[in-house]
Amino acid sequence: MRLTRQGDYAVRVVVDLASRPAGAVVPRSSIQERQDVPAAYLAKIVQALARAGLVRTHPGARGGVALGRPPDHIPLRDVIEAVEGPIHLNRCVVRPDACARDRFCSVHPVWLRLQALVTRELEAVTIAALARPPARAALEADATLCS
Numbered sequence: 656m657r658l659t660r661q662g663d664y665a666v667r668v669v670v671d672l673a674s675r676p677a678g679a680v681v682p683r684s685s686i687q688e689r690q691d692v693p694a695a696y697l698a699k700i701v702q703a704l705a706r707a708g709l710v711r712t713h714p715g716a717r718g719g720v721a722l723g724r725p726p727d728h729i730p731l732r733d734v735i736e737a738v739e740g741p742i743h744l745n746r747c748v749v750r751p752d753a754c755a756r757d758r759f760c761s762v763h764p765v766w767l768r769l770q771a772l773v774t775r776e777l778e779a780v781t782i783a784a785l786a787r788p789p790a791r792a793a794l795e796a797d798a799t800l801c802s
């Protein structure tokens with residue numbers, strides 16, 4: 656599984672919105688500038704996030720984008736899947752008949768365990784947790800340790 660640039664931008668956009676006061680309508684230009692997201696990407700991302708109910712758009716001169724639900728009710732998985740589609744490590748984990756070899760393939764159980772692990776982790780992390788400044792610092796420290 657590889658997160659595309661669009662998925663990365665979507666996460667940044669939603670975390671940016673979550674770091675603003677509850678209910679704040681944020682101009683797209685502000686998001687674009689703070690998160691360094693090209694306008695073309697931002698329009699597509701906001702559209703996909705709105706279809707998924709993760710954000711609301713407000714037209715007009717004083718319009719912009721706001722979260723569609725509380726950030727503690729938005730798992731990271733929902734944001735990624737809104738723009739990337741369902742996360743699947745391998746085609747055999749999509750459904751039982753996706754691969755004729757899944758009944759005897761020695762790697763199939765590994766793919767299933769990894770799929771479950773990735774799904775659980777992405778469900779466990781909320782946008783609210785990512786928007787909290789101490790959480791960001793801790794996550795950056797963890798990332799440094801992993802590199």
